[in-house]
Amino acid sequence: MAEPTSGNARLKVGFLLLRDFTLLPFAGFVDVLRLAADEGDRSRQIDCRWTVMTADGRAVRASCGTRLSPDSGLLAPAGFDYIVVVGGLIHHGPIQDPAVIGWLREAAAAKVPLVGLCTAVFTLIDAGLMRDRECCVSWYHYHDLITAFPEVTPVADRLFVVDGPRITCAGGTGAVDLAAWLVDRHLGASAARKALHILVSDGARPADTPQPMDIPAGEHPVQDPRLRRALRILDHTLATPPRADDLARRVGLSRRQLERLFREELDTTPSAHARALRLRHGHWLVTRTRRTFTDIAQECGFADASHFSRHLKAAYGATPQALRATAVADSPGA
Incomplete structure (x- = not known):
């Protein structure tokens, strides 16, 4: 990943990769930043800067088995405009360790907007950072979420949800649309269009675009x-x-x-x-x-x-x- 070449980037993003994170949402999100940050696809971190972190600074395994080496361990949250937490498999033990939960709470206290991709919304809820806020989840994990957190009413019929300083995304290719939305906000529509065109995308889908499979209102989880x-x-x-x-x-x-x-x-x-x-x-x-x-x-x-x-x-x-x-x-x- 390219080293930052300017301290004046207009959009600074920190990625926190959780254990067994899903590769596609991370790759799609960071590629939109990469293509919006520089001319063509030269990938210099000029208008955007991104740093990839893990809890201990060591390589982390994606859900597909690929291992990725981060840039660092956990850095001071205040150095970023957004912190993007990338979740993944949720059936392999605790959602996250206390160090990550504490760091996310520190980020929230510093008023850094937190973005939860895929099942990272579980971690944000577990950290107590989604109280009285809407949260987006993939239809696939809808029942998992309301079983784990029955007090939460998730949104499973949109690609992503923006609720103040908390942004949650169902994951998959929806992460590309969310990244384009952020680029549009900070760098302008032309930068977002350019990134999407190079990615062979017709254009960014709005947040309220329905997920391919939605959950009917009033459907409840089963017990067995x-x-x-x-x-x-x-x-x-x-x-x-x-x-x-x-x-x-x-x-x-x-x-x-x-x-x-x-x-x-x-x-x-x-x-x-x-x-x-x-x-x-x-x-x-x-x-x-x-x-x-x-x-x-x-x-x-x-x-x-x-x-x-x-x-x-x-x-x-x-x-x-x-x-x-x-x-x-x-x-x-x-």
Whole structure:
């Protein structure tokens, strides 16, 4: 990573990489800064400066297995305009160590805005830094968050959320959009556009752009961990959901035990829940994209467009054509 060449950078960012951090959000965010900081892609830290830190100054492993060497350990927070905390896997022990929690509290006391990418929002909440603030989380970790912190109401239908000096982002490619938003604020729209164009991006998506899969309002976490695992499997096998027997086997239950859990906690059956998930995703694709109904039907595991249309109309009271027409009419600028 290039060394800073100027102490007069207009945007100074400190990255704190947590254990098992996700590589894509970090790489996307820092590349936007890199391309906005200098002419072309020369990568000199002129208009932007960034420093990569870990808790102990040693190399840290990303969730994909890649190890990354930081620039330093924890530095004085006041030297940065923003501190970006990059989270990742959350099922391997405590969220973070006391040194990191204390340092983040020090940063907040110094009034340095804190940015949580991906599951770093868990760390910010654990540090007591998200009280009475909205927090963004990926739909994938929505249930994990409200299970760990039932007092928090997360936002899982936007790419990122800005709530005063706390900025949280679902992660993934949304980190590129958030970085472009910051560059726009501090360096101007032309710098943000230039970075995005070099990254072969059509443009920055606004914060309230829906995540590809959102969480319905009022949905609550389930209590049994085996049922949570079954729901996660169904979430990620929309096109080819497993049969009830196979799903039960994968979570260590008999079919009868699994069906009883679905009835007791969700008042439904595994097959009905799987179909509802497929239709919810299909509804999102119909109303938020311009993909053909045949493609959508295939992605959602229906035999053909007619089969998909019948089930969608039964669930949502309108055909795919009508739902799309309404969505287009209601869109801004229509």
